[in-house]
Amino acid sequence: MNIVLAGFGGQGVLFAGKVIAHAGLLEGREVSWLPSYGPEMRGGTANCSVCLSDEAVGCPLVLHPDLLIAMNRPSLEKFAADTAPGGVIVYDSALAAAAPVPGDGVRLAPVAAAPMAETEGLGGLANMILLGRALAETGFAALDMVEAAIRKCIPPKKQHLAEPNLRALHLGMSV
Numbered sequence: 168m169n170i171v172l173a174g175f176g177g178q179g180v181l182f183a184g185k186v187i188a189h190a191g192l193l194e195g196r197e198v199s200w201l202p203s204y205g206p207e208m209r210g211g212t213a214n215c216s217v218c219l220s221d222e223a224v225g226c227p228l229v230l231h232p233d234l235l236i237a238m239n240r241p242s243l244e245k246f247a248a249d250t251a252p253g254g255v256i257v258y259d260s261a262l263a264a265a266a267p268v269p270g271d272g273v274r275l276a277p278v279a280a281a282p283m284a285e286t287e288g289l290g291g292l293a294n295m296i297l298l299g300r301a302l303a304e305t306g307f308a309a310l311d312m313v314e315a316a317i318r319k320c321i322p323p324k325k326q327h328l329a330e331p332n333l334r335a336l337h338l339g340m341s342v
Contacts, residue, residue, distance in 0.1 A: 168307050169229040171246055173214035174238025174259075176204055179294030182320065183236065184215035186298065189316035190308035191219040199227035214242065219307060234305050236297050238280075239263055257301045259293055276304050278342055284335060292335035299339020310340075 170187060174180045181202045188200035197220045204213035216229035231251040237243040240263040243256070250256055252271030260266075260277035269275055278300050280293035289296070295317075302313060317332050 168219045168233045168305065169231070169251070170217040170219070170234045170236070170301075170307065171214060171229050171232040172217070172236040172238075173212070173242030173246055174294075176213045178213070178238045179291070180213045180236075180238060181215050183294040183298045184217050185320050186313065186316045187217045187219070187307060189319050190312040191217075193312045193315055193319075194308055196221060197224050199224040201227040201229075212241065214246075234301055234307065236301050237263060238294065238297065243267055255301070255304045257297050257304060259297060274304070276300055278339065280339070283338065283342070287334075287338060289331055289335045289338070292331060295332050295335035296339035296342075299336040300342060301339075302336070303340040 172180045172184045184200055188198045191198040199218040200215060202215040216227060218224045218227060231249050233251050233254045235246050235250050235256045237258040243258050243263040247256055247267035250273050255274045255276060257276040259280040261279040261281045266275060278297060280296040284290055284293045284296055314333060318329050321329050
């Protein structure tokens with residue numbers, strides 16, 4: 168599965184991509200994770216390409232994702248048209264109000280992730296809500312592997328953040 172995650176710097180796009188990649192590693196799959204961000208670490212554009220495969224990954228750059236996770240309108244506008252036929256676009260409908268016109272059987276999965284995160288006391292975890300929705304839509308990895316990957320990707324000194332991240336993941340899966 169080829170995945171693109173995109174949004175503004177500071178929204179957790181690269182972290183969510185790293186979680187997907189680690190889940191793939193835990194499942195014994197071939198994986199690539201290629202981050203890309205603008206000159207600003209916070210507030211600039213950020214995206215990453217993740218490839219999960221049972222065979223060697225020939226190119227880590229994803230041009231036609233099977234799954235697009237877009238956290239803002241510019242990212243949705245930039246990547247939606249390139250989504251592969253039959254793919255899925257999961258996006259934050261609160262930050263990207265205009266739904267893209269899907270083509271070739273592309274499914275849209277809008278979630279008002281940012282306001283949902285705030286309402287549930289999970290501020291800053293809209294990325295994990297969208298990741299949960301993407302997992303529910305595509306099954307890119309087993310749930311227990313994604314949960315283990317979240318725990319693995321959070322540094323030891325910040326393990327107190329694992330539980331809120333897991334709550335946000337499960338919230339996204341239930342919408």
